[in-house]
Amino acid sequence: MHSMKKLLHYLKPYKWFAILGPILMCMEVMMDLLQPTLMQKIIDEGITNHDNAYVIKLGLLMLLSAIVGLVGGAGSSVYAAKAAVHFSTDIRRNLFKKIERFSNQNSDSFGTGKLITIVTNDIASIQSSLIMTLRVFVRGPLLFIGSVIIVWTTARELFPILLVAIPVLMLLIYYFSKKTGELFSYVQKAMDQVNTKLQETLAGIRVVKAFDRQGHEKKQFQHFNYLLTQRNMSAEQVILTLMPLMMFVVNIGIVAGIWFGAIKVNEGTMQVGVILAFINYLNIMMNGLMSSSNVLMQITRSFPSADRIVQVLETEIDITETNHPVSPQKVFGNVVFRDVDFSYSKNGEHVLKNISFTAKPGETIGIIGPTGSGKSTLVKLIPRLYDPDSGEVFIDGINLKNYSIQNLRSVIGFVPQKVTLFSGSIEENLRYGKDDATGDDMEIASQSAAAIEFIDKLEERFSHTLTQGATNLSGGQKQRLSMARAFIREPGILILDDSTSAIDAISESAVQHALKQSYPNTTVFIISSKISSIIDADKILVMEDGRIDAIGTHEELLRKSELYRDIYQTQKGREVISYE
Numbered sequence: 320m321h322s323m324k325k326l327l328h329y330l331k332p333y334k335w336f337a338i339l340g341p342i343l344m345c346m347e348v349m350m351d352l353l354q355p356t357l358m359q360k361i362i363d364e365g366i367t368n369h370d371n372a373y374v375i376k377l378g379l380l381m382l383l384s385a386i387v388g389l390v391g392g393a394g395s396s397v398y399a400a401k402a403a404v405h406f407s408t409d410i411r412r413n414l415f416k417k418i419e420r421f422s423n424q425n426s427d428s429f430g431t432g433k434l435i436t437i438v439t440n441d442i443a444s445i446q447s448s449l450i451m452t453l454r455v456f457v458r459g460p461l462l463f464i465g466s467v468i469i470v471w472t473t474a475r476e477l478f479p480i481l482l483v484a485i486p487v488l489m490l491l492i493y494y495f496s497k498k499t500g501e502l503f504s505y506v507q508k509a510m511d512q513v514n515t516k517l518q519e520t521l522a523g524i525r526v527v528k529a530f531d532r533q534g535h536e537k538k539q540f541q542h543f544n545y546l547l548t549q550r551n552m553s554a555e556q557v558i559l560t561l562m563p564l565m566m567f568v569v570n571i572g573i574v575a576g577i578w579f580g581a582i583k584v585n586e587g588t589m590q591v592g593v594i595l596a597f598i599n600y601l602n603i604m605m606n607g608l609m610s611s612s613n614v615l616m617q618i619t620r621s622f623p624s625a626d627r628i629v630q631v632l633e634t635e636i637d638i639t640e641t642n643h644p645v646s647p648q649k650v651f652g653n654v655v656f657r658d659v660d661f662s663y664s665k666n667g668e669h670v671l672k673n674i675s676f677t678a679k680p681g682e683t684i685g686i687i688g689p690t691g692s693g694k695s696t697l698v699k700l701i702p703r704l705y706d707p708d709s710g711e712v713f714i715d716g717i718n719l720k721n722y723s724i725q726n727l728r729s730v731i732g733f734v735p736q737k738v739t740l741f742s743g744s745i746e747e748n749l750r751y752g753k754d755d756a757t758g759d760d761m762e763i764a765s766q767s768a769a770a771i772e773f774i775d776k777l778e779e780r781f782s783h784t785l786t787q788g789a790t791n792l793s794g795g796q797k798q799r800l801s802m803a804r805a806f807i808r809e810p811g812i813l814i815l816d817d818s819t820s821a822i823d824a825i826s827e828s829a830v831q832h833a834l835k836q837s838y839p840n841t842t843v844f845i846i847s848s849k850i851s852s853i854i855d856a857d858k859i860l861v862m863e864d865g866r867i868d869a870i871g872t873h874e875e876l877l878r879k880s881e882l883y884r885d886i887y888q889t890q891k892g893r894e895v896i897s898y899e
């Protein structure tokens with residue numbers, strides 16, 4: 320309820336649509352309420368007195384009121400839809416903007432499946448509840464109140480029937496609305512699970528097939544799908560039971576109306592048309608209550624959705640800027656880590672422990688160590704994908720927290736361990752690194768990343784289209800393109816996180832050589848499990864269990880680090896290639 324109130328300010332720019340919808344709906348309701356009274360008059364005064372002119376006159380009036388009602392109803396639908404669609408579009412846009420600004424920690428805390436459900440299902444749910452509210456919420460109560468008043472004025476003898484029927488109907492509505500609100504929050508949770516599973520399977524479809532695990536995936540998906548079906552069924556069953564129950568109460572009311580009405584007609588104190596009008600108004604009243612209850616249920620159903628939307632919109636971004644961030648045009652690439660500790664969860668174990676080192680401008684820093692020792696985590700702190708729990712990171716003597724985040728990231732070239740390319744041309748993917756890249760920039764970056772060889776073989780070269788996930792490229796080609804995208808920004812700091820794992824040793828060495836030639840002043844961080852990739856680095860950090868075990872050149876480490884020596888020994892038999 321509270322969240323819905325917060326979201327309603329998105330309706331402000333469309334307030335006229337939101338006002339016109341219910342106003343036009345009032346017009347339709349008044350016309351609907353007029354019909355049974357006109358019919359009663361036709362029967363009791365026109366037909367009974369054989370007054371054909373009167374019958375035709377009221378018949379035409381009924382036709383006119385039906386047309387006016389139609390115009391009102393159609394207009395109301397148009398304006399209610401306009402208000403609700405613009406309202407949800409604006410919220411969806413803001414959600415997307417917010418999610419884009421999320422830190423990795425923020426995204427991890429929601430999970431992709433849940434975020435997708437929020438941006439799709441939850442938005443759809445509040446949109447339809449707004450349309451219903453603007454259209455039906457006015458219609459329902461108006462029809463109900465109007466019918467009660469008319470029965471009171473025209474068929475007062477039958478009014479006691481309403482006094483019994485109305486409280487019973489209201490109790491039913493109250494109970495069912497409450498129940499469905501609860502049940503639909505379970506439906507939404509099940510929907511999250513289905514979306515998460517679907518997304519995971521689609522993203523890893525090749526692995527699923529390679530391991531022939533379709534059966535296993537199908538089973539898991541069916542489990543979540545079944546859960547969703549069950550919860551949907553329970554919720555829909557509750558909704559669908561309400562209608563027959565209400566019909567039952569109304570039908571008893573109609574029988575009672577006909578019974579008492581017939582007695583009154585026999586006594587000569589009531590006309591037949593009044594009974595007919597009473598039955599009509601009882602039906603209208605039930606329709607009014609029914610549509611109000613539908614709206615109520617839709618609204619209660621959308622409360623959990625509104626909560627989840629507001630939760631995203633109000634999430635505190637944990638990577639923030641200071642009030643006056645600095646935005647230097649150029650960085651020299653002097654990177655200093657000072658006593659840095661870091662954990663992924665607030666009270667979790669430190670993944671980085673007491674990390675301190677300096678990388679001078681233009682140096683190449685190799686990072687090696689066993690799997691899970693914290694190598695990727697360490698470099699993720701440089702573009703502020705995460706902030707340290709304690710300690711500081713500086714670039715050119717300025718604490719990272721004092722940089723404009725956009726500026727900081729614009730001077731860093733990041734080649735992540737897992738390559739992500741986008742559907743579109745190679746050129747579009749390279750422009751992701753530098754918007755205004757020229758043809759020459761693309762040639763040089765692709766040359767340095769050893770990507771030009773395969774690009775030259777493509778008929779359309781840089782215009783060649785990549786499919787979603789770049790499935791039409793080989794693993795090595797993807798890595799090369801991912802490197803070219805980082806090189807093209809001529810970054811002050813370049814991070815290569817195990818980005819040459821699918822590239823042969825000769826090409827890798829050529830890339831490193833070209834990198835030094837084309838970007839001599841760039842400070843380069845190379846994470847690799849292969850000593851051959853970092854053997855020429857100015858400094859090598861040997862990581863173990865979140866700590867720096869040793870720092871030095873290849874020769875120094877062979878002398879002083881047992882861990883490095885062990886790694887070297889295990890790889891010695893393999894080809895170790897240095898470009899020189």
Ligand SMILES: Nc1ncnc2c1ncn2[C@@H]1O[C@H](COP(=O)(O)OP(=O)(O)OP(=O)(O)O)[C@@H](O)[C@H]1O
Binds near residue numbers: 427663689694696697
């Ligand atoms: N997003 C995350 N949330 C929670 N824990 C994480 C996350 N990413 C990594 N970790 C944990 O942090 C530790 C260090 O991971 P990291 O990826 O930095 O290791 P690494 O040395 O780069 O490993 P590898 O050589 O296998 O890539 C691991 O124990 C890992 O389980």
